Amino acid sequence: xxxxxxxxxxxKELRKKDISxxxxxxxxxxxxxxDGHSATARSLNCNRSSxxxxxxxxYVQELLQQKVxxxxxxxxxxxxxTLIRLSKQGKSEYVQLQASDSILDRTGFKPPDRSxxxxxxxxxxxxxxx
Numbered sequence: 001x002x003x004x005x006x007x008x009x010x011x012k013e014l015r016k017k018d019i020s021x022x023x024x025x026x027x028x029x030x031x032x033x034x035d036g037h038s039a040t041a042r043s044l045n046c047n048r049s050s051x052x053x054x055x056x057x058x059y060v061q062e063l064l065q066q067k068v069x070x071x072x073x074x075x076x077x078x079x080x081x082t083l084i085r086l087s088k089q090g091k092s093e094y095v096q097l098q099a100s101d102s103i104l105d106r107t108g109f110k111p112p113d114r115s116x117x118x119x120x121x122x123x124x125x126x127x128x129x130x
Contacts, residue, residue, distance in 0.1 A: 019063070022046060023054045030055075031067045 022044065029040050037055065041048040054060050086099035104110070 019059070022050070023057075023060055026051055026054050027060065027064050027067055030064065031071055 025044055026040055029035060029043055033039070033043075035043065037048050037051045041051045044051075055064070083099045083103050087096055087103060090096040090099060
């Protein structure tokens with residue numbers, strides 16, 4: 001019996017085509033709103049159990065993770081622009097300092113650790129008042 005071997009990436013593509021429009025709507029809704037199972041079911045006019053079942057599907061979880069990652073990537077551009085704007089135009093020097101520190105931290109320029117150095121040994125103090 002000869003068959004056609006399907007690679008994992010090809011299998012994912014085939015599976016992607018099989019996902020229902022409802023499940024795609026569930027994913028998009030959750031990514032956009034952050035709603036839980038019940039609110040998602042109400043919004044999409046479906047059973048809560050359908051949402052729970054969909055969210056337990058590893059492939060749906062993978063797509064959800066991918067969509068969340070894409071959304072966060074887009075939002076990071078907005079967040080970085082906000083930090084830059086605040087560092088330049090913040091209403092107080094404190095806000096400007098915090099924004100600037102955040103920018104520096106995120107780009108790898110961290111201040112040196114402020115650690116306490118202790119020296120062990122005997123310390124003798126002699127005060128001569130003569």
